[in-house]
Structure formats: C-alpha cells, structure tokens
Amino acid sequence: MHDHAPSGLRGAGNRRLLAVSLAITSTVFLVQVVGAILSGSLALLADAVHMLTDAAALVIALIASAIAARPATDRSTFGYQRAEVFGALANGVILLALSVWVAVEAVLRLVNPEEPEVAGGLMLGVAAIGLIANAVAMWLLSAAQRTSINVRGAYLEVLGDLLGSVAVIVAAIIILTTGWLPADAIASLLIAAMIIPRALGLLREVASVLSEATPKGMQVAEIRAHILRTPGVVAVHDLHVWQLTRGAPVFSAHVVVDDEAYASGRAPEILSGLQGCLAAHFDVEHSTFQLESAGHIEHDAHA
Template sequence: MHDHAPGVRGASNRRLLAISLALTATVMVVQVVGAVWTGSLALLADAAHMFTDSSALVIALVASIVAARPANERNTYGYQRAEVFGALANAVILIVLSVWIAVEGVQRLVGGGEVEVAGGLMLVVAVVGLVANGVSMYLLSAAQRHSINVRGAYLEVLGDLIGSAVVIVAAVVIWTTGWMPADALASLVIAAMILPRAVVLLREVFSVLGERAPRGTEVAAIREHILRKPGVTAVHDVHVWQLTRGAPVFTAHVVVERAVLADGRSAALLTSLQTCLAEHFDVEHSTFQFEPAGHVEHGDARHD
C-alpha cells in the first residue's frame, strides 16, 4: 500500500532561484576577472565562495524541477539522486579550492604579503558582490519562510554576503594604508568559511548514499505514533532514508487486529498513517504493509 505524493515546489520559487542563480553566477565571473586584474587572492577566494552559493542554488533549482517530473518504469523514484551526485562533485571541488587558497594565502604571508594588489579596483568588485548578494537575499527572503529548499539557498547567499564584506574590509585597508597582507588574511578567512561547509555537504552526501535516516528524524517517535493508532498491535521492519535532501522515504510492516482487515477498515487506517507521517514528520512518500495479528513471515527476514 503506497502513497506517491512528491513534494511540489512552486513555479514562483523556481523563478526566484533562477534569478538569484543568474546574479550569483554573473558576479562570480566578475570576481574571477577582478582577481586576475587586481592580483587579489581574497577576490578569488570570494569567487570560490560564490561558486559554493551557485552550486547550492543549482542544487535547489534542480531539486525544484525534478520534484515535478514523474517517475517512469526505468527510474521508479525519478531523477532526484542526480542532485546528490552533483553535490558530491561540488563538495570535492570546494575542498580542493579551499585548501589551495589556504596554502597560497599562507605562502603570501610567509613571503611578507608583498604581492601587489590594486585595492581600489578590488573594492569596486567586492562591493558589486555585496550588492548582488543583498539583492538575492531580498528576492529569497519571503519564499525562504515557507520552503526548506529555498531556505537552504538563502543561508548560502547570506554566507557569501559575509565573505564579500570581508573582502571589502581588506580592500579598504589596502587602499588606505597599502598593507598588502590584508588580502592574504582575508583569503584565509574566506577559505575557513568554505571548508566546513564543503565538509558538511560531503557528510550529507555520504549520509544519503549510505541510506541513513535523515538528520532530525526520530525513528522511535515515528514508531510510537504508529502504535497509537487504533487497531495497530505492533510495527516492525521500519526503514527511513532519503532520496535526496528533503525527500525522505519511509517503509514499515504494521501488524493490525484481524478485525481491521475483516471490517474493511484498512483503507481508513492507511490514510490515517500516511497523514500522520506527512504532517508530523514531513515524510511525503510512505509505504505500509499490513499484516494480521499472528502472521508469521517466512525466510530470514530481520525485524526491529
């Protein structure tokens, strides 16, 4: 007995995510060019930070699009796992970038930080990044209150806003005092911001691919809710995993009183269980197998 109700992301959310992605990606390119022109490692680090946000926005946008695509006979769960593999690639790239930026920053500091940086142009590019992130945050501010998908993208943009502010401070210091090590120090701060986020993303990918229960999901609490339903005597073979971020899947064998099946109350019980999981645990795809009390399974099935 199944409930196939994939999460629906509104078209307005997709439009906002697409606009924010366009802004972020454009500024990222501007920052890369600006880093080459100015010699600023901090700008390059902030471009890598922008890449983090661009990746997050792409993931959010892809999640929004694939959630609306129907499954087929070859891809029975649809294409949502594509997001996970994309996140894996992003995490690896970000870890490599942050380590390279950190090594380069340390080398510049050890060398006295005397790599010449054009502070004025660096400041202009950093301000452009700050403004773009501010606009993206404004666009996503309302939708993020109602969508966990958009909320994640909003927090990523917030992180990059802070990164742009760090670059602005370094640029002002260089422009006003000529102290070049400020650029290397700012790059190290930004690298320190990127690395933990990349590691967290990598851990999340491994958690999904390892089919672990989603963070915050209390299996014991779900089992307790099921056992409270009238007519339910036991529950076993409980499994919770997620196809991708925000797409949990639940299966369980539910032992019910024989009268529930004999009186035709199984449909009402199924609806009640599915509604319970959707409303209390945000599980939109749930599968239940009803078994009469006294039923004995054959084989080497393992129960919990």
C-alpha cells in the same frame, strides 16, 4: 502511497530563482575578475573564483532540477529526485577544492617578501558590489533552500561568498588606512576557512541521504508510538525511514492488526488512518504499510 505536487527544486518557480541568481553571479564574477587584475588583490581574485564556483553550482542545480522534474518510470520508480543529491555532492567537492587553492595561494603570498602592490580603493569598490549581489542572491534562494538539498548547496556557496566579500572589504579598508598589504593574503585565508566547514556539512548531509539514514529530526520511536496507538494495531516491525532528497522522506513498515479488525473489515480504515497520521504529524507523504494478521506473523516467526 500519497501523491503530492512538486516542491523544492522540482518546482518551476525555484528554477526561475536559480536562473536569476545565476545571471547576477555571472555578472559580478566578471566584474571581480577585472577588479582583481587591475587592483592586484589576491583576496578579490579568490572571491572572484569563489563567485565562479557559485555560478557553476547554480548551473549544476539547474541541470539537476530539470532531471529531477522528470516523471517516474518502470526503471526509476521513485523518479529522478536523487539528481539533486548528486548535484549537491558536486557542489561540496568544488567547495573543498576551492578552499585548498585559496589557502595555498594565500600562504605563498605571505611567505613571499616581494608582495605586489594592491589598489585598496578599487578593491573596496568591487568587493562592495559583490557583497550587494550576494545578498540579493541569498534572498532569492532563502526559501527554496529549506526544502531542496541541491538549492541548499547553491545557497551555502552564495553565503560563503558573501562572507568572503565582507573579508575583502575589511582587508581593503586596512590597506587604505594603514598600507599593510598582508591583510590581502590574510583575508584570502579567512575565505578558505569559511568555505571548509560549510562544504563538509553539505557532504555529510549528502552522505546521510545516500546511505539512507533516518532524516535529521525524524524520531523513529515517536513514529512507532503513534502507530501503536492506532485502534486495532497490536504491533509494528520492519519500520524504515529514509529520504530521496531533502524534504522527500519515505516510510515503510509492517503493521500487525488484531483478528477482530480484519474480521469486521476495518483494515482499509486502519490503513487510511496510518497514512494520514504520517502525513499530518511527521510530514511524510510517501508511506507504505503492509497490514498483517497476528496469525500471519506467528506463522512467519515459526517458519
């Protein structure tokens, strides 16, 4: 087994980025709420609620990061990296709930003949502030989201909110230029439509991790071929690959070594080579190999 330094959300630097993003998101949320009340825009209010969801996601991510950074114990031998996955699960559920709320409110406004007046100018200005803030938050989280499933959950929420701000800006321009008020409700429906696929994608990834499926992009057949090409290795079985969270794959396998390698004392060299191969070619830092002689395997098979 190889030890490695904290990465992804477990790094203190990424937690600072999350904290900065939280401060930006919370500030813009307050601005959007005030703007939605003053302008009467449902799309802007939906975007504000989505921004609140972003803030909640970042809070969850920060809490999960603190838990995930705790060292392994006798009761939690892998540590607490799965806290990131549960944080991402909460984010996905929040996204889905938000999308349903936005869709229902938008439909009610479309079927209501007495639509409230919408101040397009104020709506446009507040949406532009949200667009800039979300772009900054996405830039801050862009690197960390590649290695942490929980940061990715927060990143996707910010991305969805940025696209929502674009929809609000377009709706505001239409209202200002044509006076067509249903554009506000339609923009709200577009925000809901953008949320759903991202939420489902995040939940699918969470399900893959929790079900201990093979990580995406990891080719088991290719790993097996690498192991079998190692001098002294004659077979491999009980091969398993899973991940604790995004960017933390774990590997185990039983490797059959020929009797000559055992007799010549080359077993430690073979073990070191196998672990180095997994780390270098497949970015697997946590690997466990059980070396077995051919005679041992035959005895087990006979038993």
